[in-house]
Amino acid sequence: xxxxxxxxxxxxxxxxxxxxxxxxxxxxxxxxxxxxxxxxxxxxxxxxxxxxxxxxxxxxxxxxxxxxxxxxxxxxxxxxxxxxxxxxxxxxxxxxxxxxxxxxxxxxxxxxxxxxxxxxxxxxxxxxxxxxxxxxxxxxxxxxxxxxxxxxxxxxxxxxxxxxxxxxxxxxxxxxxxxxxxxxxxxxxxxxxxxxxxxxxxxxxxxxxxxxxxxxxxxxxxxxxxxxxxxxxxxxxxxxxxxxxxxxxxxxxxxxxxxxxxxxxxxxxx
Amino acid sequence: xxxxxxxxxxxxxxxxxxxxxxxxxxxxxxxxxxxxxxxxxxxxxxxxxxxxxxxxxxxxxxxxxxxxxxxxxxxxxxxxxxxxxxxxxxxxxxxxxxxxxxxxxxxxxxxxxxxxxxxxxxxxxxxxxxxxxxxxxxxxxxxxxxxxxxxxxxxxxxxxxxxxxxxxxxxxxxxxxxxxxxxxxxxxxxxxxxxxxxxxxxxxxxxxxxxxxxxxxxxxxxxxxxxxxxxxxxxxxxxxxxxxxxxxxxxxxxxxxxxxxxxxxxxxxxxxxxxxxxxxxxxxxxxxxxxxxxxxxxxxxxxxxxxxxxxxxxxxxxxxxxxxxxxxxxxxxxxxxxxxxxxxxxxxxxxxxxxxxxxxxxxxxxxxxxxxxxxxxxxxxxxxxxxxxxxxxxxxxxxxxxxxxxxxxxxxxxxxxxxxxxxxxxxxxx
Ligand SMILES: Nc1ncnc2c1ncn2[C@@H]1O[C@H](COP(=O)(O)OP(=O)(O)OP(=O)(O)O)[C@@H](O)[C@H]1O
Ligand SMILES: [Mg+2]
Numbered sequence: 001x002x003x004x005x006x007x008x009x010x011x012x013x014x015x016x017x018x019x020x021x022x023x024x025x026x027x028x029x030x031x032x033x034x035x036x037x038x039x040x041x042x043x044x045x046x047x048x049x050x051x052x053x054x055x056x057x058x059x060x061x062x063x064x065x066x067x068x069x070x071x072x073x074x075x076x077x078x079x080x081x082x083x084x085x086x087x088x089x090x091x092x093x094x095x096x097x098x099x100x101x102x103x104x105x106x107x108x109x110x111x112x113x114x115x116x117x118x119x120x121x122x123x124x125x126x127x128x129x130x131x132x133x134x135x136x137x138x139x140x141x142x143x144x145x146x147x148x149x150x151x152x153x154x155x156x157x158x159x160x161x162x163x164x165x166x167x168x169x170x171x172x173x174x175x176x177x178x179x180x181x182x183x184x185x186x187x188x189x190x191x192x193x194x195x196x197x198x199x200x201x202x203x204x205x206x207x208x209x210x211x212x213x214x215x216x217x218x219x220x221x222x223x224x225x226x227x228x229x230x231x232x233x234x235x236x237x238x239x240x241x242x243x244x245x246x247x248x249x250x251x252x253x254x255x256x257x258x259x260x261x262x263x264x265x266x267x268x269x270x
Numbered sequence: 271x272x273x274x275x276x277x278x279x280x281x282x283x284x285x286x287x288x289x290x291x292x293x294x295x296x297x298x299x300x301x302x303x304x305x306x307x308x309x310x311x312x313x314x315x316x317x318x319x320x321x322x323x324x325x326x327x328x329x330x331x332x333x334x335x336x337x338x339x340x341x342x343x344x345x346x347x348x349x350x351x352x353x354x355x356x357x358x359x360x361x362x363x364x365x366x367x368x369x370x371x372x373x374x375x376x377x378x379x380x381x382x383x384x385x386x387x388x389x390x391x392x393x394x395x396x397x398x399x400x401x402x403x404x405x406x407x408x409x410x411x412x413x414x415x416x417x418x419x420x421x422x423x424x425x426x427x428x429x430x431x432x433x434x435x436x437x438x439x440x441x442x443x444x445x446x447x448x449x450x451x452x453x454x455x456x457x458x459x460x461x462x463x464x465x466x467x468x469x470x471x472x473x474x475x476x477x478x479x480x481x482x483x484x485x486x487x488x489x490x491x492x493x494x495x496x497x498x499x500x501x502x503x504x505x506x507x508x509x510x511x512x513x514x515x516x517x518x519x520x521x522x523x524x525x526x527x528x529x530x531x532x533x534x535x536x537x538x539x540x541x542x543x544x545x546x547x548x549x550x551x552x553x554x555x556x557x558x559x560x561x562x563x564x565x566x567x568x569x570x571x572x573x574x575x576x577x578x579x580x581x582x583x584x585x586x587x588x589x590x591x592x593x594x595x596x597x598x599x600x601x602x603x604x605x606x607x608x609x610x611x612x613x614x615x616x617x618x619x620x621x622x623x624x625x626x627x628x629x630x631x632x633x634x635x636x637x638x639x640x641x642x643x644x645x646x647x648x649x650x651x652x653x654x655x656x657x658x659x660x661x662x663x664x665x666x667x668x669x670x671x672x673x674x675x676x677x678x679x680x681x682x683x684x685x686x687x688x689x690x691x692x693x694x695x696x697x698x699x700x
Binding site: 017054071079087090103104112136152 | 308310435436438443446448450493497498499502
């Protein structure tokens with residue numbers, strides 16, 4: 001299954017109130033990779049995700065998933081929205097939110113089966129949140145909220161995962177934990193697309209990259225995408241220093257953290 | 271008083287009809303309103319309520335009757351039109367959502383008032399009573415009205431129960447629901463429809479102007495008591511029902527009173543009480559919690575003083591007197607006395623004549639506090655490289671907060687140090 005085309009975005013143009021924010025985006029993504037979607041603020045990363053999931057209508061172009069239209073393969077797709085996009089004061093427990101991962105057209109108007117509940121527990125266990133299953137979501141830290149969202153996504157048992165900034169506002173320990181879960185998915189042959197804005201860690205985290213700034217700058221294996229020409233093109237003159245840094249990181253295979261580095265202040269998150 | 275009894279005996283059929291009808295429609299509005307509250311659509315509910323007025327007026331003008339089903343049809347159509355208009359304007363223009371809501375509200379309401387005025391001046395004789403839709407008057411309710419409201423209430427309840435899980439995910443995270451393949455468009459339409467329905471029957475009792483309060487306030491009050499959506503829906507219905515009942519009671523006792531304002535009045539009182547007394551984030555529970563915390567801090571600070579004086583400086587094996595303690599740490603006299611009392615009650619301090627000394631369990635507790643203080647100082651100086659003189663104040667506050675789990679982590683992290691940065695020994699329990 002690996003390296004079959006998981007996602008194809010074809011000549012996609014999208015706009016808000018006639019103002020285009022994505023121009024003729026065209027790329028294919030093979031399955032079984034951890035893929036970073038990178039670009040400066042306002043470059044259209046979230047908009048690209050929304051288009052892939054058909055949450056907004058494109059002006060032109062199309063998206064195919066495993067060669068099919070979204071509606072035919074919806075159950076193979078899972079979405080982790082930006083953490084701030086929901087109201088965490090909503091009256092629900094951690095378990096209830098993860099159970100939403102098992103809601104689908106097939107069980108409309110019906111209660112969840114015990115097999116669904118098992119999967120919910122297994123997902124909570126994977127992200128280390130089983131102990132918090134009955135906790136109210138309003139009482140979670142940012143990192144725990146993110147884990148809950150990941151657990152909900154895991155409960156969907158999809159083949160393609162689309163995540164919007166899953167590493168924002170989490171501590172280093174949680175970041176590492178999430179990354180290892182995502183790598184695990186990749187090793188099972190799943191495709192994971194992640195909107196990410198930290199260039200410094202991007203090279204280490206992903207094996208594929210999509211570099212965006214309203215138009216597509218580059219898409220491909222990270223070695224081909226992550227170079228100073230592309231980065232400068234995406235981030236403009238402002239980021240000369242960063243792009244130089246990126247080049248060094250790429251060239252020297254520089255580890256970004258000492259291997260045994262542990263966040264000492266992380267305990268507040270547990 | 272007799273009147274109150276007469277009301278609650280429900281022997282008068284009018285009382286039965288009016289109070290049952292009001293309770294039903296208040297409950298419907300509260301349940302449906304809970305979703306509006308959670309989706310932060312309070313203003314939309316207000317706009318729909320106002321927008322229903324022209325529908326009622328036109329239905330009356332066309333049919334010439336005040337038949338509830340006919341008027342409700344009119345209400346539904348204009349409520350639906352308003353909902354659609356708000357969505358359309360938000361989606362297709364650059365106007366923000368609240369501008370669209372305000373626009374629809376004022377345009378529809380303006381037309382409604384204009385038509386109502388026209389009807390009032392046309393003098394067909396049958397027109398009186400339409401103005402009750404402004405402030406609500408339950409007293410005119412007929413048996414036919416009651417049947418209509420019961421059926422609608424039952425319908426709403428069925429919808430909310432059978433679509434419970436879909437409504438939950440749609441209210442919490444609509445984008446996620448859409449990507450999961452749930453029919454969000456249909457869910458939204460159904461939710462809009464039941465909202466318009468609940469409002470259309472609700473304004474009979476509450477009136478256009480106060481309808482939004484009946485939609486939103488029960489949910490707000492219920493939220494203060496619970497964090498479970500199921501219980502919240504149930505509580506909102508209960509609170510709405512009680513308000514409906516008391517509104518119709520007052521209306522019964524003094525027939526000149528409109529029902530709506532009294533329903534909303536009762537609701538407001540319940541809500542204020544809920545916000546004050548509720549365990550979850552209520553003002554009272556917060557006050558109590560703050561008091562508990564400051565007592566704990568004082569207790570522990572006193573224990574520290576005892577520990578320093580009696581164990582470390584080996585003053586007076588026979589105990590300490592109040593002057594010695596106050597000399598070591600300035601605490602206001604009445605707080606001090608109260609704290610000593612608490613410590614005695616916990617058996618952490620023992621009195622010997624006028625003097626006080628630590629008991630064995632008090633000593634364990636005192637050691638714990640001193641240990642946490644010094645461990646935290648150690649942590650700050652080692653890990654954050656804070657200067658010595660910056661360490662103490664921070665540790666003063668943290669020592670009261672650190673839990674046993676955190677203490678275990680700290681100990682492991684620091685590898686069981688024996689001295690703090692000022693070279694004072696760190697007391698372990700044995
Ligand atoms: N709902 C909207 N209406 C109008 N314009 C929008 C809307 N959402 C986004 N935009 C605009 O579209 C452009 C792309 O936005 P998008 O959110 O896709 O960027 P992004 O790459 O995700 O940015 P960030 O890193 O800040 O999340 C921005 O210029 C933004 O101002
Ligand atoms: Mg974004």
